[in-house]
Amino acid sequence: NKGDVEVFGTFLEYVKNFREFSEIVENITLIIDKGNNSEDNIGNMKCHYIGALRPSTQKDLLKIPLDDYRKLDVGTLYYRTTGKVYGKDHAIVITYNQALATRKEKSFTGSVDKCMTYINDYIADANKSGRKRNIEKIRKTIDGYLKEKKMDRYIEYKIDYNDIFSVTITEKKDRVDFMFGRNVLFTDRIDMETSSIIEHYKDRWIIDDGFRKMNYDDNISITPIYTWTDQQISLHIFVCVTALLALRLLKLKLKNSG
Numbered sequence: 001n002k003g004d005v006e007v008f009g010t011f012l013e014y015v016k017n018f019r020e021f022s023e024i025v026e027n028i029t030l031i032i033d034k035g036n037n038s039e040d041n042i043g044n045m046k047c048h049y050i051g052a053l054r055p056s057t058q059k060d061l062l063k064i065p066l067d068d069y070r071k072l073d074v075g076t077l078y079y080r081t082t083g084k085v086y087g088k089d090h091a092i093v094i095t096y097n098q099a100l101a102t103r104k105e106k107s108f109t110g111s112v113d114k115c116m117t118y119i120n121d122y123i124a125d126a127n128k129s130g131r132k133r134n135i136e137k138i139r140k141t142i143d144g145y146l147k148e149k150k151m152d153r154y155i156e157y158k159i160d161y162n163d164i165f166s167v168t169i170t171e172k173k174d175r176v177d178f179m180f181g182r183n184v185l186f187t188d189r190i191d192m193e194t195s196s197i198i199e200h201y202k203d204r205w206i207i208d209d210g211f212r213k214m215n216y217d218d219n220i221s222i223t224p225i226y227t228w229t230d231q232q233i234s235l236h237i238f239v240c241v242t243a244l245l246a247l248r249l250l251k252l253k254l255k256n257s258g
Helices: 004-021 039-043 098-128 135-148 194-202 205-213 230-256
Strands: 029-032 048-053 070-073 076-085 088-097 155-162 164-171 182-187
Touching (some): 048 194, 070 194, 076 194, 088 098, 088 194, 098 135, 098 164, 182 194
Antiparallel strands (some): 048 182, 076 088, 155 164
């Protein structure tokens, strides 16, 4: 298996060859997911693009107060600037959505509550077991759980032993709350309107929806696969993807014709 970043690098070569082959595809803009970001991929782009950056890598931008943002539409604010991304000049747009922030905060609080319950229950079980447990083993188990749940940066704890184990748990919400409801977009289309940058990136759901349909749509579904050799499986998947592209093209033509 190959990671998204490596596969996307190969895909860029296909885009380059397609543009050289086709005279009708001149000015295209790729919408790229944050999982495809790398200095090599961005450096090798031969067309325009709009992408997203991981919020955890843009903490200074995300801490800009909401008072400095502008209103885009109901419930959505944005802040626009320019800066270097992977060594190249880009327009950078930070969006904030209150409804999304509320959902993210609720999800985070739920995760914190589950982790705290686990830690407290584990300590209680250690005290009820009737045998002395190694405190380092307890820490190792709790650390492993927090890491598995990706909460090790946001929960700190201290275990003491005085006849029985006791634990003090501290939530580090300040390490993450400034990210709630925010997305960081970037594009080499520095002259593009902010609303267009945001809308184009949102429209990536159309592609995602197409691939989801390949799991259940009888007309283009990849499964079941009634073949067994690697070559035949590759051909089967190629036919399914081609069918998806044809279906999307047909819908586009119908939409444009009214």
